[in-house]
Amino acid sequence: MSNQQSSQLAVRCLNLCKTFTQGETRVVGLDDVSIDIAKGDMLCLSGPSGSGKTTLLNAIGALDTPDSGEVWIENKRIDQLSKGDRADLRMRHIGFVFQAFNLIPVLSAQENIEFVMELQGVAAAERHKMSSAILEQVGMGGLEHRRPAQLSGGQQQRVAVARAIVSRPSLVLADEPTANLDSQNALQLIELFTQLNTEMGITFVIATHDTRVMSYCRRLIRMVDGQVVSDEIRDTPSHPDAGKDPF
Amino acid sequence: MSVTLTLAWRNLWRHKRRSWLTIGAMVFSNVLLVFMITLQFGSYEMMINNTLRAFSGHIQIAQVSYQEQQKMRLTVPQVAELARQLQARFPGIEVAPRALTFVLAASEDRSFGLQLAGVDAAREPSMSTIPGLMVEGRYLSAAGANEIVLGSVLARNLKVTVGDEITLLGTGVDGSLAAAVVSVSGIFDSGLADIDRSLAQILLRDFQSLFAMQDRGHAILVNAPDIAQTNFYQAEIKGWLSSRGVSDLEVLNWEQLNPGLRQAIQSDMASAWFMYMVLIVLVAFSALNTQLMSVLERTREFGIMSAVGVRTSTLGRLVLLESTVLAALGLLLGCALGALVALYFRVNGLSLPGMAEMAAQYNLPPKMYPSLQPMAILLGPLVVFMGCVSSALYPALKLTALTPVSAMRAV
Known part of the structure; x- marks a missing residue:
């Protein structure tokens, strides 16, 4: 691949292998997986449970290291980085959205967002301004001071999205983001992803079983037993509402 | 207030009863230490005064x-x-x-x-x-x-x-x-x-x-009017003699005159501190238990924080900060209550059975009076504070080995 081509890539995975041990059984998580993800793409990883979606997401997100193979994020190899450097990479370049929302329960919606920014060294006034703006952007204006327990699942997930994108990451990784949401909130969330992808150019990699989510993505990778079995690229997302303002 | 400090403060009150029990243990030991150490310092003052007043002066x-x-x-x-x-x-x-x-x-x-x-x-x-x-x-x-x-x-x-x-x-x-x-x-x-x-x-x-x-x-x-003013008057008298052109006289304080007295006090302090340390270690273990439980039950949360880019060393510092806040509460409350107890006995004196009769034989005061020197009040609680903060090192160090993927799987 030429330099020009590689500069257009958000993620490059080369021959990733990962195995786990469960008791005395060896489980294959990734089996020689190689994929390139272009900048600004909106990609869906699908497949049955245990197919390796989350393992691949963890490897791309520098949460876990593969047994062999290479992971590149924007021309930087990350699988050999130290633990601290991987944490810095996650903080500054990658946003995460999890199935279980995973907000810090003792902090308000705004404080959850500001906490990460504080660790990034953003000044207090700037933090406050940016977190208010991002909460407004995800439709959480007016609910800044509520703690997670005082928010619905959909609202919590929107706060989690706000936390993921507040530092303007180039890549957002979402692991089953709609699994704990009702259909209306799930649709709002995926439409929010589409909007952020379109307006901010953020690359989204979403691991999901949800066919509605898949219908919003331009690329669909199907995994089985740790291997990529299909890689479908669409010119336009199949869902008619893709790209509309969700709120 | 920074979000990190807010987080540390609120984390403490997730389990109010547990936190208050730990603070209570710290306060109890601090009050006990303040009382015992102020009384000890007070008895040293009395011992020094009586020894010096017998013959050598300050x-x-x-x-x-x-x-x-x-x-x-x-x-x-x-x-x-x-x-x-x-x-x-x-x-x-x-x-x-x-x-x-x-x-x-x-x-x-x-x-x-x-x-x-x-x-x-x-x-x-x-x-x-x-x-x-x-x-x-x-x-x-x-x-x-x-x-x-x-x-x-x-x-x-x-x-x-x-x-x-x-x-x-x-x-x-x-x-x-x-x-x-x-x-x-x-x-x-x-x-x-x-x-x-x-x-x-x-x-x-x-x-x-x-x-x-x-x-x-x-x-x-x-x-001197008070033994605590010895060094002040020593310096003043030196200056006075010097201003009069006297250079062949030296001005010595009681520690220079009676080096054995200071050594005896230090030896007594050392044996007393051995007992105090037992108490301090017990309180430190109580704080360790609280912090360790708190860390274990938040493993998943720490995994999430690590996943969004918080370094494990920062997580360790957060745990240390929580322990510091907890220990600071124990320090402040313990010092305040301990000082009140010491003040009460400073005013009213402490008399043990038979003490008055024995003291009278040696021209000593019939009661013991705690010393209210800041050192006597703060020394014990500060050691408890350091012990409790140090006890958080273990859970903090455990966090440095945390990996986000396995931590997020924790229930």
Whole structure:
């Protein structure tokens, strides 16, 4: 691949292998997986449970290291980085959205967002301004001071999205983001992803079983037993509402 | 307030009962430590004061190297006049001139060596406790002549009583033979064996006459209004002497005069601290238990924080911060309550059964009074604070080994 081509890539995975041990059984998580993800793409990883979606997401997100193979994020190899450097990479370049929302329960919606920014060294006034703006952007204006327990699942997930994108990451990784949401909130969330992808150019990699989510993505990778079995690229997302303002 | 501090503060109150129990343990131990240490410091103050008041005073002015060599010829000229001027310059202190030597004392039956002090009978009662410790006869009278008071053990050894005569034999400052016959006017019992066995006092003017010292003496003793002001007055007196162009006299404080006393206190402190440390370690383990539980039950949350880019070292610092806040609450409440308890006993005194009777025999106060020095109040709680913060090191270090993927799987 030429330099020009590689500069257009958000993620490059080369021959990733990962195995786990469960008791005395060896489980294959990734089996020689190689994929390139272009900048600004909106990609869906699908497949049955245990197919390796989350393992691949963890490897791309520098949460876990593969047994062999290479992971590149924007021309930087990350699988050999130290633990601290991987944490810095996650903080500054990658946003995460999890199935279980995973907000810090003792902090308000705004404080959850500001906490990460504080660790990034953003000044207090700037933090406050940016977190208010991002909460407004995800439709959480007016609910800044509520703690997670005082928010619905959909609202919590929107706060989690706000936390993921507040530092303007180039890549957002979402692991089953709609699994704990009702259909209306799930649709709002995926439409929010589409909007952020379109307006901010953020690359989204979403691991999901949800066919509605898949219908919003331009690329669909199907995994089985740790291997990529299909890689479908669409010119336009199949869902008619893709790209509309969700709120 | 930073979000990290907010997070640490709110994390503490996730389990209010557990946090309050830990703080309660810290407060209890801090109150106990404050009370015990202030009482200990108070008893040291009393011990030092009584020892110093028996004879040596808080400060002594003497010829350079007199303290080391104790030679008769190392004298302070015009000692009484210098003492008077010093008293006039510093009205808040008590001042008394002294002369000292060793002599052979002979009664009809026996002879013993003793330390003989020439004292100013008018000033001595405000300087030393000995005038108040007479168990037979009376103390020296300024109008009297050729009188002596001596310790009870010495009197027993010499087989003398009030009214008996003793012959003193020594060497004058000029090397001449000094001999005199003195009459026992009183016998004192200080309770300090060394003093009762070896000390006798005569009037300074008799001493000067007997040992051909003219107007000289060996030291000027000073008592500060409070022992804590010793160093202040030592410096002031040095400055005063220096301003008068006196360079051959040195000003020593009680620690320089009685190095053994400081060592005895340090030795006692060391043994007491061994007991205190047991208490502190127990409280530290309680804090460790709280923090370890708190970390274990938040493993998943720490995994999430790590996943969004928080370094594990930062997570460790967060746990240390939580422990610091917890320990700071224990410190503040413990110091405040402990100081109140110490203040109560400072005002009212603490009397143990039988203590008053025993103390009265030695001219000591019948009650013990805690010291309210900041050091005495803060020392114990600060060690508890450090112990509790240190106890969080283990859970904090455990967090550095955390991996986000496995931590997020924790239930």
